[in-house]
Amino acid sequence: MEARGKERIRDFATYMGFTHRKITPLWPQSNAECERFMRSIGKSIRAAHTQHKNWKQEMFTFLRNYRATKHATTDVSQAKLLFGRNIKTKLPTITPKYQDNEIRETDKRKNDKMKNYADTRRNAESSDLKIGDTVLVRQDKQNKLSTPYNSNPYKIVERNGTMLTAKRDDGHMITRNSSFYKQVKIPPTIVNSEKEQEQEESSTQLRTSGRMNIAPAYLKDYVK
Structure with missing residues (x-):
């Protein structure tokens, strides 16, 4: 369905x-x-x-x-943009002349102004997450013991602007905004220990010391 x-x-x-x-x-x-x-x-x-x-x-x-009504961003009513004229209402109006380029420039200028204001209020920063990074996903708070992020790690598999898709080892996938993710890095000690373990398993020859054992002089009478 x-x-x-x-x-x-x-x-x-x-x-x-x-x-x-x-x-x-x-x-x-x-x-x-x-x-x-x-x-x-x-x-x-x-x-x-x-x-x-x-x-x-x-x-x-x-x-x-x-x-x-005149739109706050474009300074032109929606009916004017769609039909090329203002629709009739009970309020008297004066129809000014507008240029399409002026409307687009005004719309872009005010949109940029609103974006800068919102980014400043939220202390927004650009996300440097990329495909292959290991991340934790923010979760809703269920009780006082729940953590802000899900402890099961995901890996970023797709990015489309600020929309990121992550996948878990069990195959579960999730799509969220970049602000929902927190990057985690695997400690080097874990990686090194795994490499050392693989080397030990692959090596079958035992190490022996080449040092010669010599008896001390006061034990000469006891050495046969």
């Missing part, structure tokens, strides 16, 4: 001409625009329910006003 559902989504994307891009699990920041919009819709539905109004009608009213 799951495979059939994925096939239908793939066929629908091909038919409509868009690319279906998966986001990182448990990382809503990668789909922040949709997450923030769902928050606004939920607020309007709760307000309609509190005022005993038809929530579907109020949701349509909210969507109409949202699409006619």
Whole structure:
């Protein structure tokens, strides 16, 4: 059933001409625009329910006003970008002229500003994890005795930007953002001890000392 559902989504994307891009699990920041919009819709539905109004009608009213309002990032309403004109609302408006290049430059400038602000607040650092590294995966806290990271180590097998896929020895795979991983290094003593053990197992010849044993002079009378 799951495979059939994925096939239908793939066929629908091909038919409509868009690319279906998966986001990182448990990382809503990668789909922040949709997450923030769902928050606004939920607020309007709760307000309609509190005022005993038809929530579907109020949701349509909210969507109409949202699409006619100038966007904070592009400085242009979504209806203007889609239809090339502003849609009619109950508020009087003046339609200014915009250039497509100006909108793109404004969008890029404000997106970069928001990213720099978020990175500064979170003390974000670039991840240097690469394929083949041994890592631990952050886990949810179940009780006071649970550790922040799962003690079973994984190895990075795939990287797509900040989305990393790791695999465990038993075959279990997990995909998370790079902030969910903590790199661990195998101590050199363990590696050296394993090599020494292999050398001892492969060697069958015993070592003997070449030193000659000579009896001391005061024992000459006792030596036959």
